[in-house]
Amino acid sequence: MVTVDGSRGYRVFQAVNAVVLAAVVIVTLYPFVNVIARSLSDEAAIRSGQVNLIPRGFTLTTYEYVISDPTFWTNYRNTVVYTVVATMIAMFMTTCYAYVLSKRHLKGRRFLIGIAVFTMFFSGGIIPNYVLITSLGMKDSIWAIVLPNAISVFNLLIMKAFFEALPVELEEAAAIDGMSTYGILLRIVLPLSKAVIATMVLFYAVAFWNSWFAAFLYMSQSDLFPVTVFLRNLIAGATGASSVGADAMNMTVAANIKAVTMVLTILPILGVYPFVQRYFVTGVTLGAVKG
């Protein structure tokens, strides 16, 4: 019998696979390397198009310049705080909701799933949301960012599927031994769910780290902005077509400053990724296959 990995077809497949994946890696990595090279280069070199993979006119002054900007650091700190608080709240809410939904004997379960899924397709719209947040007095506070997005329905469904896949006998045994519902959740279910929890934390943390829209809507002081709003303003410039041509003070921010800000912003999340990734793979597939 010819084993699968020994067959000719499989070897061809592997070779093709390797080439395609290598190409994907290059395409994905190139922009990163390019941004890093720009961040270390001289403004004039970037303008004249000399910078590709290797920094030209090597300089660290751009880093010094950005790092010495207090607004950047205030916003950076905001991002960290928003991300940590929002992820904690989101994990708490999502876990509770998903665990409840995973119990098939729950009365009104279909309705509870229904109202969650409903929000994936329909929303109140931006102005009503804005009015709501404003009348709740959450404008210009961290709550405007961390509360409205506390449950992502997509994440909720993954988690629910994961909980459903856990053997129900385990929970029955714990119940017979006298454990309360909360005890079961905290001592039996959650320790068995590290993979999915790590995945969810990663999903939420990345989403909150990258998000700028909620802050843009609900924050009206620059020292409350997360660094993403700072970055977007730096890079996008004016997006409204009408104001581009006529603005007399049409100053642009230097290309290397943009690059440095980008590098500093993606660095932490880039650093976390490889460590959480092994949970991430198991977590998602577990939910997917058995859901």
Add this chain to the structure above:
Amino acid sequence: MYQMNRRQAMVAMGTFAVLVGCGSDDSKKQADDLSANREGAMPGYGADTGFKAAAPLSFTVLYNNHPFYPIKNDWLFWSELGKRTNVTFQPSVVPLSDYENKRSLVIGAGDAPLIIPKTYPSQETPFVASGAILPVSDYLNLMPNFAEKVAKWNLQPDLDTLRQSDGRFYLLPGLHQDHWVDYSLAVREDILEELGLEIPGTWEELRTVLKAMKEKYPDSYPLSDRWGTLTPGANLLNIIGISYGAPGGWGYGEGVMWDPGSQKFAFTGAMEQYRQMLEYLRTLVEEKLLDPESFTQSDDQAIQKLVSGKSFVISSNAQTLVNEYRPPLKKANPEARLVKIPLPVGPLGPIKYGAGNTRLENGVMISKKARDSENFVALMQFVDWLWYSDEGQAFAKWGVEGVTHTKDASGKYKLAPDVDFVGLNPKAPKHLQKDFGFSNGVFAYGGSTELLQSTFSEEEIAFQKEMNARKPLPVPPPHPLTDEEREQVTLWQTPLKDHVTQNTLQFILGKRDFSEWGTYVKELEANNMLSFVDMVNGAYERYRKQHG
């Protein structure tokens, strides 16, 4: 994709705002009874009195945060303004990148600050029907400086272009004493000298110059343009179109052009003059004088070609010339000299034409809520002083004498030696905008030609002198649409504009032959071009009958 949807949602929001605001108009007050709104106002305020509020006041303002000079709370601008006027601002900070979206949002949600600056003429129109914006034309008697400037500089016809179908206007625009032409082409002067050529004065001369450049440097595209990513050919189609009588690109606007001969509006994209401009550009592309990528490439790509000597001519304004082109060019080629040339002349002869052909700039909307405030009169006086008085404009632009600048006996401004602005003192440790908050696009614009040019370099003043000697075109007459008409026109305008833009490129790049021009015009007619133009002309006739 995700953000795109959000952006679309934002567009829809403007429409929604109109619906929300409709119900709240019943508590309308008598426009002339201001006795309850005089708290803090300055008694006897006039054009030459300066302004100081009778009591300390604070006004909310929507603040457009520029990434080049991000807002700082310790700016001298804020503290000195408080000292001089007794007024402090409470800024609601919005990133410049999404200013227009946030403006729609807060106005639509009824949460707008009292003062809403940085609004370009016609951007106020979507908010008019909602009743959320104050019809400022009813309160001009509170604004002596504004009235004085309009009378002195004869700006009434320009102002009339802002009128809505009710005959009032809702935006306090920035006022210029003179047309301000800033955008033109930058040309490598050293190459001209090398070839023994003069600076081209007309578009035909420009073609000759480009040809000579191409002959000497066959690998180059002598003209490779920028500013094409959002609006293809934004500057080029505008400046050439103006001199032919049918501007495209940034100058396209609502898509109609006033024809003083027939006293009617005509559709720009179907005009004979528009065709002539396209034919001119077509020949440039055909002879490989104009880079076909000019209409789509990013600004950075265009600048790279210029810097590396693959092109010699590019669109420019005074700032980009100094900030974006010259420094890298100097590094790449110390011999290179780049100059901004006076706008080449076309069939219409030497004319000048600023943005939109009026002398109006972006300006200020006032929230309708302000009318109910007891400080309303003081607010209007304050806006009048800061944005329209000579004193206020000079303060917002130049700052405090002795700290940021000095003034000599003839009234000429000079930056303090330790302060930089637009590269005037490049070695200085402090910056007029970044460290003091002056010359801020939110507060400082417009004004007298003398003030405007006080920050210009010598070569830019020479450019302005040349341009100001030319004759301005007449301002198009007002033709305000009713709400229903505007809704209808918007539905027609978008496909029309898309069709014009698409075919403009096809004609220029030679993908469509000019023998098909008739077919093209027929296609526009199939897209309701005639109904659109008729509606605009109808609105013009109606306004003329009602308001003279």
